[in-house]
Amino acid sequence: MVEKLLASAAEATRYQREWFHGLRESAAGGGPLALVNADAPQEIFRAMGIPYVVNQWWASVVAAKRRAPHHLELLRERGYPDHTEQYSSIPLASLFDPDPRDAPWGGLPRPTIVLGETVGDGTRKIFDVWGSQPGITYYALESAAENAVPVNWWDLMPHDWEKAVGTARLDLMVSELENLIRFLETTTGRVFSERALRRVLDLVNEQAEWNRRTRDLVARTTPTPLAVTDGIPSVMIPQWHRGTEWARDAARRFNEEVEARVRAGAAVCEDERARLMWIGRGLWYDMDFYRRFEQRHGAVFVWSMYLAVAADGYPRYGDDPLRALAARFAAFNDQLYTPPWSSEWYVKEARLHRVDGVVHLVSDDARGGYFTNRALRAAGIPVYELHADNVDTRSYRESAEPALEDWLEREVLR
Structure with a gap:
């Protein structure tokens, strides 16, 4: 069990548990619930x-509780693939659990609405299965692209997002958001308020x-004051509640x-010998x-995408709330996975944090990893x-850690 050094990390985890308990009660009472x-x-x-509950967050909880193999088996028993897009498909398996009493946190309540973009054939098919279940409606969002790509999108996005994303992509996303609002008003009886969205x-x-x-504070401080295992819950749990005063x-x-x-002058590792960057999703299991790398080698992971994208990927200012919201998500995948959007950003972040080396978690469904590494x-x-999947323990080889330690000694610490 990872010891949390920050009170904010412990508090976020406590809050999430209480929130999830209330979410389960609301769903049990017949209220709408979105995944x-x-x-x-x-x-x-x-x-x-x-x-709403976030699909990948629930997958991370299942993996952290070592229940991912059971969920993947439930998919396999029904003829669904258990070897691709595991991060997105594990929550689907919750539908098929005949005895959810052992499920983490009491189990995932059955949603009435699922919302996902159509990035890749696998993701679309996962959500199609959700939508085929009784009482569940799948609302799909398109995934568009733009030929003109700004490599310094992080500078443009807060205020000049029209230039960064492109008018055509924003027009499409705005129209989809308008249709989503109409769909939600019709199916839930809730009323959309532009004033509420602005807030x-x-x-x-x-x-x-x-x-x-x-x-920025973490980037310029040596030795690093923040353990990545504290940073992830401290930033990501509030991210799932963004738009609230609590978050x-x-x-x-x-x-x-x-x-x-x-x-x-507090440090995660007093004898910090190397600053490492972790690219990819959290290794939840x-x-x-x-x-272990801090304790054995004085090598500290000073960077993960979670705090970095929370800093660069979300701020959007403008007078049109729907269009500003569209600008936040129309190119979200590009920021993390599509070169040169992603590759230039990772280089920028590596330099900002003065890292000595990068560990890149590459799963079978990795997007743009080759170009990131090349840059x-x-x-x-x-x-x-x-090479491993972040939720599927079968993909992790015992030889992986010694090989990584050997690379660390040869190419970074020397």
Whole structure:
């Protein structure tokens, strides 16, 4: 069990458990419940007061509780693939669990609406299965692309997002959001309020600014004051509640706690010998992984995408709330996975955090990984490719960690 050094991380986890208990009670009482992908416009649901749970967050909980093999077996028994897109498909298996009493946190309540974008054939088919179940409706969002790509999107996105994303993509996303609102009003009886959405977006921007301050503080501080195992819950649990005052205030408390550690000279590893960057999703079934490298080698993971994208990927300012929201998500996958959007951003972040090496978790469904690694190596930064899935323990070989340690000693610490 990973020890949390930050009170904000422990508090976020406690809050999430209480929130999930209330979510289960609401669903049991017959209220609407949405299951949404991590990169979908959750702010619409927030503004309309429709409870939702994030698909990939639930997969991370299942994996952390070592229940992923059971869920993948449930998929396999029904003829569904258990070897691809596991991060997105594990929550689907919750539908087929005949005895959910052993499920984490009491089990995933049955949603009435699922929302996901059509990125890749596998993701679309997973959500099609959701939509084929009685009482569940799948609302699909398109995934568009643009030929003109700004490599410095992180500078443009807060205010000049029309230029960064492209008018055609924004037009499409706005029309889809308008249709989503009509669909939700019809199916749930809830009423959309532009005023409520403006308030949600204001709170999200405030939260993003606090995350930006924290990211920049961690980047310039040596030795690092923040363990990645604290940073992920401290930033991501509030992300799933963004658009609320609690989430905004949680981001502020996180920033203040990191600042206090910096002022006190507190360090994750006093004998910090190397600063590492972790590219990819969290290794949810073994979060102790990161701390072992601190203890054995003085190698600290100072970066993960979670705090970094919370800083660069979310702030959007503008007078048109639907269009600003569209700008947040129309190119969200590009920011993380599509070169040169993603590759240039990873290089920028590696330099900002002054990393000595990069560990890149590469799963079978990785997108754009080759180009990311090529860009980092061209910038003179050593990269190690760790081939494993972040929720499927079958993909992780016992030889992986010794091989990574050997690379660390040869190419980084020497």
